[in-house]
Amino acid sequence: MENIILASASPRRQELLSSVGIKFRVEPSNVDEEPIFDESPQEHVSRLASAKAKEVAGRVKQGDEVWVLGADTIVIIDGELLGKPEGRVEALHMLKKLSGRMHKVITGYSIYNPSRDEEIKRAVETTVKFKDLTDDEITGYVASGEPMDKAGAYAIQGLGAFMVEEIKGSYSNVVGLPICQVVNDLEEAGAVRLFR
Template sequence: MSTNTNHHQRLILASSSPRRQELIQTLGLPYIIRVSDADETVEEKITPAQLVELLSLRKASMVREMLEAEEKHGIIIGSDTVVVYHNEVLGKPADEQDAFRMLQALQGNTHQVYSGIACIDAATGKQAVSHSVTDVKMKPMTDSQILRYIATGEPKDKAGSYAIQGIGATIVHAIEGDYFTVVGLPLSLLSDLLLQFDIEVL
């Protein structure tokens, strides 16, 4: 059995999301967290796929700029997730009313979740960017069920106003695609991208 010499190559997760931090641990590679306060506004009209790739790259690039010279080693990982329904991008809700509007639209219907990943070699600046998309079918819900879900506080900072890995799991009927795309860090895609930097997860 050959030992992988690249396992000392650390990952730098450019995210404050507890969900992404939990997921990055599952890869079994050394990692650190560096939070980017990247501006997530995008003026130009672009597709959801382009949007999540652009924002993932922006987050990772900002962290690379923040790193001190002696810290510039490892692969920086930026990720961004959006919910799309009828060509409308649903980000994090502005308030409870906004969350209600989103959940009312999504209930009983199928929507798409896009997650982008950008990997940047901190030392060289080499980049690899991609995204994945998953279909999510929501259960039909009454207004009172939606309000009870909002009252849990879970929808507050989630794209599309729900979390599939929380109590939001009870309002999802089915998914077609990668579950981790919906959570916000598609691990299968990430492992493919890391291969471009000679990092083998398995």
């Protein structure tokens, strides 16, 4: 049995962990993702990541030595939190707002060990700048269906890459998991050993 549990159904997070050779199993969490009034974006993603990890950890057999990884990613522009679009119209609105501008992508993650009641929690920020998008580019991209299950209505690792003019910070953070930081924390916790 794998000692790392990914508390997410995101294929992108699964691909990122697999790409660095981490063995894990997937157990998606069931957590309400609504923001709490007056909570900062960093607090929001950290709270949700922790809640996801702990909800899944509650299903683990007592005494199992596991580390549960929960994560949440949001996009912020003008202080507005952009999660996953509810539909086509909201995706169009989000992309028009992001067009030609800088925005922040924040991923919070929690690495939780239920048997030790130990948790490592972080929020990682990346700045992304979009090119000026034409209406045809926006409607065509939304029609592709790609934006519908992504925070901010785009996938930097997919067709959405055509919109990204500049990035400052972790690329994998924008995909959904700041893999460098996550691996460092998993190694420090003794959950994984890469190259040893």
